[in-house]
Amino acid sequence: MGERTILLQTKSSATRFKKMTNAFISVKWTMILMLLPVMLSLYKCMQKTVLDLCELDSCPLCYGTNMCSEIQAGNVTLQYNTLKSAFYNIFSVKNVYFAKCGGKNCILKKLVHRHEFLEIGSHGDTEMELVKYLMSVSDIKKFKICNQHTAEEFLKQLKYDDIRHIDILLQLNVEPLLLQIFNKENDWPIPKFYGSCGRLAIMEYAGKDLNTIEHADWFKRAYVAHKILEAAINFTLNHPVFRLYLTDISPDNIVVDDQLRISFVDLEHGILNSKLQGKKNLHASDHYLDENYAFSESEICHSDISDHNIYSVCKLLLSQFALWPMMNKGLLHDPPEHVKKEYSNLFIDIEDCLHSKEGKDRFLIADHILDNLSLLLKNNVF
Numbered sequence: 529m530g531e532r533t534i535l536l537q538t539k540s541s542a543t544r545f546k547k548m549t550n551a552f553i554s555v556k557w558t559m560i561l562m563l564l565p566v567m568l569s570l571y572k573c574m575q576k577t578v579l580d581l582c583e584l585d586s587c588p589l590c591y592g593t594n595m596c597s598e599i600q601a602g603n604v605t606l607q608y609n610t611l612k613s614a615f616y617n618i619f620s621v622k623n624v625y626f627a628k629c630g631g632k633n634c635i636l637k638k639l640v641h642r643h644e645f646l647e648i649g650s651h652g653d654t655e656m657e658l659v660k661y662l663m664s665v666s667d668i669k670k671f672k673i674c675n676q677h678t679a680e681e682f683l684k685q686l687k688y689d690d691i692r693h694i695d696i697l698l699q700l701n702v703e704p705l706l707l708q709i710f711n712k713e714n715d716w717p718i719p720k721f722y723g724s725c726g727r728l729a730i731m732e733y734a735g736k737d738l739n740t741i742e743h744a745d746w747f748k749r750a751y752v753a754h755k756i757l758e759a760a761i762n763f764t765l766n767h768p769v770f771r772l773y774l775t776d777i778s779p780d781n782i783v784v785d786d787q788l789r790i791s792f793v794d795l796e797h798g799i800l801n802s803k804l805q806g807k808k809n810l811h812a813s814d815h816y817l818d819e820n821y822a823f824s825e826s827e828i829c830h831s832d833i834s835d836h837n838i839y840s841v842c843k844l845l846l847s848q849f850a851l852w853p854m855m856n857k858g859l860l861h862d863p864p865e866h867v868k869k870e871y872s873n874l875f876i877d878i879e880d881c882l883h884s885k886e887g888k889d890r891f892l893i894a895d896h897i898l899d900n901l902s903l904l905l906k907n908n909v910f
């Protein structure tokens with residue numbers, strides 16, 4: 529048995545914080561009216577410009593420079609048009625800012641806090657040296673590259689002007705790198721990555737988090753569930769070179785836009801392995817009744833293919849026993865009576881998907897879930 533990693537603790541404090549902020553945002557209008565003058569005065573005295581946020585003086589290199597001219601030209605502007613965006617932008621909540629990039633909604637992320645920032649070092653200026661660095665970090669990091677071969681392929685696939693940007697991102701937050709490799713142009717369900725300037729990474733605004741559709745029409749939720757499970761399989765199977773196992777799947781890290789398109793955001797936690805031929809040495813995630821959600825990084829890395837993504841989606845999002853921060857009774861809560869009757873298999877399959885053990889193939893169960901969802905969506909126009 530390899531070591532078990534429970535990432536839930538570290539994750540949940542961030543999630544709890546976000547929940548609290550969301551709760552804060554949804555308090556009654558009276559509260560809002562009381563806060564408004566405070567907000568306005570804060571807005572006046574804290575008028576930040578996007579260029580200030582880049583902190584080019586403290587970090588001229590950082591994540592990149594390709595968005596600097598856009599920012600200097602005034603094409604990226606902070607938005608205060610919704611309560612949430614004003615709140616985030618004024619108080620620097622989670623270091624995320626809502627902005628407009630040349631007319632389109634976008635997100636500016638500072639990626640890490642200042643103290644983390646001071647700890648970074650330099651690990652060389654060749655890909656070889658960075659591979660060596662990646663293989664030498666023994667402590668569990670948010671992002672794990674399984675082996676040297678995978679690390680070499682990963683660096684080979686990245687495009688960059690200055691390898692020092694890659695060095696810094698590997699240490700701080702790999703999201704911009706993953707957004708490049710699993711890019712939107714190739715139809716990966718992720719936000720479009722626009723680029724960086726100093727301490728800012730800039731990406732498309734891709735929608736609201738999954739909890740915002742808690743009370744949406746059941747068939748809309750079924751449609752989204754189908755997309756999410758399909759994406760989980762795609763991250764496992766579809767990239768020509770890699771398998772990406774997501775280790776921070778949560779309702780906050782998947783967003784949905786007005787057309788019910790999904791995107792995985794905050795892609796900084798994951799395990800990257802390279803693809804080998806065939807499906808031999810399948811790793812099946814164990815389900816523990818006594819643990820909330822656990823997985824073994826080393827078992828996943830030592831397999832050729834793992835059902836980790838499918839297990840995580842079933843367990844954390846779809847199951848009626850999905851835990852907080854997922855909505856009560858999971859994404860498919862309260863189905864219409866006729867669906868419950870005609871597609872009873874679907875709900876059995878979803879629970880089977882998480883309890884599955886002794887070689888019951890989760891890939892097969894996932895296919896059944898997807899087929900049944902497609903069929904019922906075809907038969908019920910929404």
Ligand SMILES: *[C@@H]1O[C@H](CO)[C@@H](O)[C@H](O)[C@H]1NC(C)=O
Nearest residue numbers: 597598599600601602603630
């Ligand atoms: C800023 O936006 C304008 C209008 O969309 C565009 O013509 C210009 O090229 C942009 N500037 C930069 C530096 O990208």
Ligand SMILES: *[C@@H]1O[C@H](CO)[C@@H](O)[C@H](O)[C@H]1NC(C)=O
Nearest residue numbers: 715716717755758759762766
């Ligand atoms: C998964 O991959 C298939 C095949 O490339 C594609 O048609 C589908 O849209 C993808 N699904 C998602 C949610 O990305």
Ligand SMILES: *[C@@H]1O[C@H](CO)[C@@H](O)[C@H](O)[C@H]1NC(C)=O
Nearest residue numbers: 873874877896897899900903
């Ligand atoms: C629905 O699920 C059942 C049970 O897993 C499976 O036998 C059946 O093939 C699925 N239906 C479709 C249309 O795929």
